Amino acid sequence: MQLTTKRLHRVDLVSVEGRIDASTAPQLEETLRSIMAEERFRLVLDLTNVDYVSSAGLKVFLGVQKEAKKWNRGELRMTGLQPRLKETLELVGLIPLFKFYDTAVEAVGSF
Amino acid sequence: MTAQPFKITLPGRLENLETIGDFIARSAQALGLDKDQTYQAQLAVDEACANVIQHGSLPDTEGSISLECCRQGDACVFTLRDQGQAFDPTTVPPPNLQADLHRRKPGGLGIYLMRKLMDKVSYRTEQGTNILTLTKKLKP
DSSP: OEEEEEEOSSOEEEEEEEEESTTTHHHHHHHHHHHHTTTOOEEEEEEEEEEEEOHHHHHHHHHHHHHHHGGGOOEEEEEOOOHHHHHHHHHTTOGGGSOEESSHHHHHHTO | OOSSOEEEEEOOOGGGHHHHHHHHHHHHHHTTOOHHHHHHHHHHHHHHHHHHHHHSOOOSOTTOEEEEEEEETTEEEEEEEEOSOOOOGGGSOOOOTTSOGGGOOSSSHHHHHHHHHSSEEEEEEETTEEEEEEEEEOOO
């Protein structure tokens, strides 16, 4: 799994490439939490190049969303969700807890 | 062809999950599952293995997890064997998926997914070995 982070004016964009599983999810969690540790809670996760997410990744999405949304200070929004990943998120009831956008530009602009 | 089961034995380490995923994908397709079912089988077996590696207190030996995939009638059967702590995932209650964000518990999704994605999940122990069997029916 490769991560690329981009600091924009109001938002941090994190692009992921590869698999998010129990082996790689801690690296994603650390990256997202280190951004929040700098008091930046408007996050966009670009999953365009992610073809696999296991529950370890879902746990990170959920935990980071809880943290980011505290006191309405921000949110984790997503873009590029592939159909198979969408099915997985649907199965575990995560779809209503996130906002999804077709492109990273739309997701960033939504804040 | 499909007469012989596919087998792999690996050290129980998280970095081997990708190798396990590739093995399941190859075996599942060779045994007749379609692409969607193959992905579901990959995910279910990954969840089972990750659970054993993270919570099973596996002995520190090279071949601590072994997997076998074979065709049984109209289904593909994936069997995971390990020497870790006995744990029956079929007894774990499902998470509350309707809870709002603040009440959602982050854990428990893996076992839920595993059971949801497969047609049958069964567990037994035999002389200190945990044997988890995941069954996926082929599409008619």
